[in-house]
Amino acid sequence: MAHREHRYAVRLDWTGNLGSGTSAYRAYSRDHELTAGTKPAIPGTADPAFRGDPARWNPEEMLVGALSSCHQLWYLHLCAAAGIVVTAYTDDAEGVMEEEAGGAGQFSGVVLRPRVMLAPGADAAKAMALHHEAAEKCFIGRSVNFPVRHEPVVRVGSGTEPV
Incomplete structure (x- = not known):
């Protein structure tokens, strides 16, 4: 397959000016919103350790979430294909x-x-091995400069309850 380039545009709007801008460290909120097209806004802030609102997403959580989501999407794709x-x-x-x-x-x-x-009769060993392949393909995991470990658990059973 030929090399393809994908671009992602996200807008960030700081919503934390409490009246005097960044006149002092405690004078402003870290709140902001991330938007992309017509998607719902993601309410962002700093980690609470850095004066952020614990009810909003912080960049660190979003990074961990992006890694988790990317792995899951690749894993489900690989399982479906197999x-x-x-x-x-x-x-x-x-x-x-x-x-x-x-x-x-x-x-x-x-x-x-x-x-x-997994559904009854599924190949649990193959399903476990696909976690390794998903990790090798995850766009986000391949882009970070720190280790991403995987500790999967796979069960075969009836129903949709998580392990």
């Missing part, structure tokens, strides 16, 4: 960011913990 029926999928993903004394920081790693339920 004839493996997934009936439920959940992931309790967790990322660790290390903050330095001067305030800078970076992620040191993310762990994805997908729990997958």
Whole structure:
């Protein structure tokens, strides 16, 4: 397949001017909204440790969520292509960011913990192996400079309950 380029445009609008802009560290809110086309806005903010609103999404959570979502989408695609029926999928993903004394920081790693339920008769060993292939194909996972570990659990059963 030929090389293709995909572009993603997102608009960020800061909504946190409380009247005096950034006149002081505590004088403004970290609130903002992310939009793309006609999609619903994502209410964003800073992590609560950095004066953010705990009811809104912060960039660190969105990064972990993007990794989890990308892996899940690739995994479901690979299972469908292999004839493996997934009936439920959940992931309790967790990322660790290390903050330095001067305030800078970076992620040191993310762990994805997908729990997958397969339809009766499904090949659980093949389904487990497809997690590795999904990790190799995930656009977001391939783009980060920190390790993304995978700790999947796969079960075969009846119903759609998560593992």
